[in-house]
Amino acid sequence: MGGKGRVLVAMSGGVDSSVAALLLKEQGYEVIGATLNLWSYEGRQEPYNGCCSLEVKLVAKQLGIEHHFVDAGQAFFEGVVEPFVEEYARGRTPSPCGRCNRLVRIPKLLELADELGCGYLATGHHARVRRDPDSGTFYLLKGRDALKDQSYFLYGLTQEQLSRLLLPIGEHEKAEIKRIAEAHGLVAARKPESQDLCFLPRGDLQGFLKARLNGGLKPGEIVDLEGRVLGRHQGLAFYTIGQRRGLGISAKERLYVVALDVERNRVVVGPEEALYAEGLIADEVHLIYEPEALRAEGRVRVEVKVRYRGPAVPATLERLSATRVRVLFDAPQRAVTPGQLAVFYQGERVLGGGPIEAPITSR
Numbered sequence: 001m002g003g004k005g006r007v008l009v010a011m012s013g014g015v016d017s018s019v020a021a022l023l024l025k026e027q028g029y030e031v032i033g034a035t036l037n038l039w040s041y042e043g044r045q046e047p048y049n050g051c052c053s054l055e056v057k058l059v060a061k062q063l064g065i066e067h068h069f070v071d072a073g074q075a076f077f078e079g080v081v082e083p084f085v086e087e088y089a090r091g092r093t094p095s096p097c098g099r100c101n102r103l104v105r106i107p108k109l110l111e112l113a114d115e116l117g118c119g120y121l122a123t124g125h126h127a128r129v130r131r132d133p134d135s136g137t138f139y140l141l142k143g144r145d146a147l148k149d150q151s152y153f154l155y156g157l158t159q160e161q162l163s164r165l166l167l168p169i170g171e172h173e174k175a176e177i178k179r180i181a182e183a184h185g186l187v188a189a190r191k192p193e194s195q196d197l198c199f200l201p202r203g204d205l206q207g208f209l210k211a212r213l214n215g216g217l218k219p220g221e222i223v224d225l226e227g228r229v230l231g232r233h234q235g236l237a238f239y240t241i242g243q244r245r246g247l248g249i250s251a252k253e254r255l256y257v258v259a260l261d262v263e264r265n266r267v268v269v270g271p272e273e274a275l276y277a278e279g280l281i282a283d284e285v286h287l288i289y290e291p292e293a294l295r296a297e298g299r300v301r302v303e304v305k306v307r308y309r310g311p312a313v314p315a316t317l318e319r320l321s322a323t324r325v326r327v328l329f330d331a332p333q334r335a336v337t338p339g340q341l342a343v344f345y346q347g348e349r350v351l352g353g354g355p356i357e358a359p360i361t362s363r
Contacts, residue, residue, distance in 0.1 A: 003028040007120040007166060008113040010105070011035050011067070013056035015181045016169050017124030018188035021063055022180065023168040024122055033060045033067040034112055036105060038076040039199040058187045068116075072108045079103040081199055085212045088237035091260035092339030095153075095308070095355070096197060102156030102286070110161065120166050127151040127350075128170035129162050137289050138162035140350040143170040152308050155343045155353035156286045209237050220265035222249055225258070225274060233267045236260050242275055242335030260338075276332035277359035279315070280306065282342045285323050285354035291346065294319060302344040302351055304329070306336050312345050323354070 009021040011033040025031045035056050060067035080100045087094035106121070113121045126143030127150055138159050143149040157165070169177060181189035200208050210217065217235030224230055231249040233239060243257040247269065256275055259268040287294075294300040298319045303312035304327055314330040327342060336359035343353035 005120060006030040006032065006116070006118045007122050008032050008034050008109060008116060008118040009065075010109050010121070010123045011056045011059065012124070013059060013188060014124065015177060015186070015188045016126070018056075018059045018063075018186050019177050019180050020122055020124040020168050021059070021065060022184060022186070024166065025063060025065065027168075029120070031063070031065045032116055032118060033063075033065050034109060035067070035069050036072045036076075036108060037069055038072055038100070038104070039081070055187060062184075062186055068112070070108070070112055072104060075104050075108060076100065076199075085209065087339050088209055089213060089216055090339075091236045091262040092355075093240045093337045094339045095341045097153045098155060098341050098343075098353070101153055106157065106161055106165075110164065113164070120164050122166040122168060124169050125150045125154060125167055126170050126174070127154055127167050129165050129167055131163075140288055141170070141348045142345075142350070143167075145173045148174045151350045152305055152341065152343045152353075155288070155341065155350055157288060159288070162288070206238055209235075213237065218265055220267070222247060222267045222269060224255070225268065225270045230255075230269065236262065236265065236267065239267050241337040272334075275334050277329070277336040277361045278332055279326060279328040279360035280336050280342055281320075281324065281326055281357040281360065282354040283324050283357040285325050285352060287352035288350060289352075291351070300346075300351075302327075302346060305341075305343050305345070306333060306356065307340055317344055317351075324357075325354070326360070328360070 004027060007024055007029045009017065009024060009031055011017045011021060012035065021031050021033055057067060080096050083099065084094050084096045109121050126145055126148040128141040128143060130139045130141055132139065140151055140154055140157055140162060142151045178189060217237055219235065220233055221229050222231040222233050239257050239260060241257055244254060249255065253271055255269040256272055257267055258270040258274045261268055291300045300317050302315055302317045304315045305312045313333060316328045318326045320326055336356060338356050338358055340356050341353050342356050344351040
């Protein structure tokens with residue numbers, strides 16, 4: 001056994017998880033690789049998607065480590081894919097990666113780690129874990145590479161999960177990770193990064209939803225803020241807050257989707273200023289740790305991201321219930337979209353997060 005113990009490394013065949021396994025092996029851990037088969041789709045030449053490629057076997061062989069493929073397709077379908085389709089049918093725009101990490105990927109991998117006698121789990125996420133030596137609290141931190149930071153998608157981790165999680169990639173810039181892979185001749189160094197959701201063939205969201213909503217896509221009216229009919233839409237699932245192109249309407253000014261009215265099956269459009277919200281309500285909120293101010297006063301200062309690529313902006317978070325919060329921005333924010341994740345930060349620390357239930361607007 002390695003001097004530092006046994007670690008299960010979640011491996012996709014990509015450069016980040018491959019280098020994570022390499023670094024941990026060099027640090028003296030006994031490394032075992034594992035790949036979750038989450039989704040397969042018609043037309044591929046192998047039974048795994050771009051996030052779980054059979055190339056991972058070549059990486060494991062290069063590193064000289066044991067490797068396991070584990071089927072988690074049913075859990076992924078029920079916990080991620082079905083809710084993804086249902087959210088679109090409800091006029092929301094879901095963020096499935098955060099849900100997958102919280103409900104499927106991390107729990108399934110920790111179960112496997114237990115079966116294989118691994119005290120630790122490692123992934124290739126660009127994020128970091130720190131333990132406060134005084135309180136014993138574990139904190140999830142942003143990755144060193146601000147452009148590649150993935151802490152947003154790990155907001156749902158628990159203290160117990162963080163106590164076992166190793167994130168070696170989070171201490172490095174992406175360019176450095178690529179150099180390490182190339183220097184060791186890893187086949188993963190040649191693999192391009194996947195930009196699409198793992199279960200969307202060729203990124204075809206509309207085709208995916210059409211095939212699974214089975215007539216649940218009902219055409220309806222496109223209206224302005226006063227309710228005047230400007231055109232027709234092909235189904236609420238094909239539209240999202242902030243969208244401008246593909247509306248099929250003409251107007252003197254640029255119009256954007258500002259709301260999806262599920263009750264009346266309407267797409268509501270308006271000028272850009274109508275996209276701005278003063279705050280949001282988030283539900284199913286999970287907190288990694290509870291700041292003293294939130295415990296004592298029911299509110300706390302945070303920075304919040306309302307989409308993965310968006311900035312973390314200053315705001316005040318107020319607790320409404322155990323799993324529901326109100327967030328008031330210091331300055332109005334554009335295109336706050338129901339279904340997307342609101343993730344809360346305090347400096348480098350991830351406080352927690354949850355799906356956006358609704359924006360708070362003066363409209």
